[in-house]
Amino acid sequence: MITYDYRGIGESRPASLKGLEASWSDWGALDFEAMLQRAQREFAGQPINVVGHSFGGCAAGLGASGHLIRRLVTVGAQFAYWRDYAPAHRWRMFAKWHVVMPLMTMLCGYFPGKRLGWLEDTPAGVVRDWSTPSNRYEKRPSGRLIHARTGRLPFANVSAQTLAISLSDDPYGTIPAIERLLGYLTGSTNTHLRITPEDIGEEEVGHFAFFRSAYQATLWPIALSWLQTGELAPDTPGRRVPRN
Known part of the structure; x- marks a missing residue:
């Protein structure tokens, strides 16, 4: 397993952030891309699966090597529109x-x-x-067509089996927000699972809590099952959101 920091965050932070050149595009096209390439080198021949929370789900679509991803799980991933x-x-x-x-x-x-x-x-x-x-990635200050020759956004490189998980009490990860990001993943097979706290016997989960140990027995197995099989178990809590 590989975890990493985006430039300017955590152990990659310099002494001062003033003047540091870093953007959404950099976090995906440079930092996430570097992680994908390292995974390919260090685990040669093994499938690469990715879990991304919030912007992490966007970053997964910005790497030029997105085609390497076999399965992708996003949690509350959206453009903050x-x-x-x-x-x-x-x-x-x-x-x-x-x-x-x-x-x-x-x-x-x-x-x-x-x-x-x-x-x-x-x-x-x-x-x-x-x-x-802006409701579009390429309208952000750093949004750019990585593949200028083809005119395709890098998201189209991802051909993974993708599970987008959203929580009904997440004010960022609404259905329109999740679907907006999935609309960019034109080369992948996308499933959107909508879960309410009541589905798992809780009063609230929200945007930030999915990966807390309190949900190890209720929410983590959903992501793990998808990474292992590319499918949702029959008893998975929540409902599938119909895709247009």
Whole structure:
């Protein structure tokens, strides 16, 4: 198994984030791509399966070697497009992520998330991508056609069996938000599983909790089963969202 940091995050963080060149595209086209290539070298001949949470699901579509992925599980993965936010939370989330966050970034030269108790400290270029109110990847400041000759976005390289998991109480990962990302994965076989907390006997799960040990017996087996077989077990909680 390989886990990794995006540039500017965790152990890849330099002494100062001010002036660090990093963006959504870099996190996917450079950092995730480097992870795929390392996996291919170190585990030669073995299938590569990927699990990505939130932006991690987008990153999986940005690597030039996305064709190497056999199976992909995403959890709450979306583009942070404000119109996709859950209606009851939309304006509060818009103010937080698309007004306060970029303003703080302009003042500090990066987003001081740790100091605010709000995510990790984040490079300014990534914040620009997050906060730009566009429903399309290529309309973000760093969005770009990696394959200029073919005119295809890199997402089309992914031919994996893809399971997109969303939670009904995740204000970011609404059905429209998940489907928007899946719409870019034109070369993969996509299944969208929608789970409510009640399906697993819980009151809430939300956007961030899927990988906490409290859900090891209820949610983790869903992802594991997909990575092992490419199928959902008959007793899998939740419902499949019909694809258009």
